[in-house]
Amino acid sequence: DAMVIQNPRYQVTQFGKPVTLSCSQTLNHNVMYWYQQKSSQAPKLLFHYYDKDFNNEADTPDNFQSRRPNTSFCFLDIRSPGLGDAAMYLCATSKDGGGVSKAFFGQGTRLTVV
Amino acid sequence: GQNIDQPTEMTATEGAIVQINCTYQTSGFNGLFWYQQHAGEAPTFLSYNVLDGLEEKGRFSSFLSRSKGYSYLLLKELQMKDSASYLCAVRDSNYQLIWGAGTKLIIKP
Numbered sequence: 173d174a175m176v177i178q179n180p181r182y183q184v185t186q187f188g189k190p191v192t193l194s195c196s197q198t199l200n201h202n203v204m205y206w207y208q209q210k211s212s213q214a215p216k217l218l219f220h221y222y223d224k225d226f227n228n229e230a231d232t233p234d235n236f237q238s239r240r241p242n243t244s245f246c247f248l249d250i251r252s253p254g255l256g257d258a259a260m261y262l263c264a265t266s267k268d269g270g271g272v273s274k275a276f277f278g279q280g281t282r283l284t285v286v
Numbered sequence: 287g288q289n290i291d292q293p294t295e296m297t298a299t300e301g302a303i304v305q306i307n308c309t310y311q312t313s314g315f316n317g318l319f320w321y322q323q324h325a326g327e328a329p330t331f332l333s334y335n336v337l338d339g340l341e342e343k344g345r346f347s348s349f350l351s352r353s354k355g356y357s358y359l360l361l362k363e364l365q366m367k368d369s370a371s372y373l374c375a376v377r378d379s380n381y382q383l384i385w386g387a388g389t390k391l392i393i394k395p
Contacts, residue, residue, distance in 0.1 A: 214290070214373070214385035215329070262328055274319060275383065277328035 175199050178263050178278035185253050185285055193248040193281045195263030204246040205275065206238060207262040215262055221246060250283075258285045288312045290386035292374050297392045298364055306359045306372050306389045314379020320348050320359045321373040323388065329373055332359070361391075369393045 176197045185191040195204065202223050207215035219228045221240045235257070237249040250257060260282050264275040289311045298304040310318070317336040321329035335341055335350035335357060347360040359372055371388035378384055 212294075212387065212390070214387045216385075217382070260326075274331050274334055277330070280326075280328045282326070 176263060176265055176276050176278035178261075178281050180281060181279060183281055183283050185250075185283065187255065187285055188252045191250050191253055191283070193250075193261050193263075193283070195246045195248075195278055196244050197265045197276075197278075198244070199265055199267070199276060200243060201265035201267045201276070202243070203266045203268065204240060205262075205264040205266075206236075206246070206248050207264065208257075209260045209262055209280075218248070253283070253285045255285050258283055288378065288384045290374055290376060290384055292372075292386040292389045294387070295390045295392065297394060298361075300364055300366060300393055300395050302364050303360065303362050304364060304391065306361070306374075306391065308357045308359070308374035308386060310355050310357070310374070310376045310384070310386075312376045312378045312384050315352060316377040316379065316381055318348075318350055318357050319375045319377070319383070320346075320357075321375065323371045323373055325370070332372075364393050366393050366395070 179194045205220040206218045208218055209215040217229050218232045218236055219238050235251050239247045260280045262280045263278040266275045291309045319334050320332040322332050323329040333348040335348050338350055340349045345362045350357045371390050373388040374386040375383045
């Protein structure tokens with residue numbers, strides 16, 4: 173059974189048109205992450221939630237926002253997508269922020285900007 | 287700065303053994319992870335090392351030397367389905383994951 177679910181799997185949006193990607197989890201993990209991954213590159217952390225506490229990476233553009241209305245759901249909002257935002261967006265969860273906890277990833281959403 | 291280095295690409299033959307190396311320089315160390323990522327899919331967890339030594343899990347083994355800032359992933363009895371990218375990630379002193387760019391492994395018959 174899928175434990176971290178991302179919707180949609182593929183998303184096509186127009187240049188400048190706001191888009192929202194969603195992530196849900198059945199693991200009851202308190203930490204949720206959003207990563208951006210471009211071809212042949214390492215996943216780049218955009219932000220993460222530790223419970224309700226939002227942590228933004230210093231180099232994450234203001235164009236990217238996130239919401240976590242409850243433990244199970246987390247959203248990535250891209251306010252004005254540019255061509256450079258085309259990438260795979262990965263949601264991940266872990267239990268607590270450290271220890272032996274490993275990150276569980278969703279299947280990703282591949283975003284195309286036209 | 288923090289840095290994870292892995293070879294960009296490796297090629298191996300079906301049935302053989304391959305070792306993928308990872309060296310790291312991070313602000314602190316709280317464990318090293320190996321993930322497998324097939325093209326167009328999300329990474330899946332393979333192994334975790336926090337103490338020096340070898341962790342064996344079926345055909346896959348992972349080794350860590352903290353003093354050398356070095357790890358390797360060893361894949362035995364290679365199968366065609368092992369063709370994927372292998373990502374090394376280190377958890378730093380702030381418990382953030384620092385990712386390598388991944389090693390693309392190509393398996394030939």
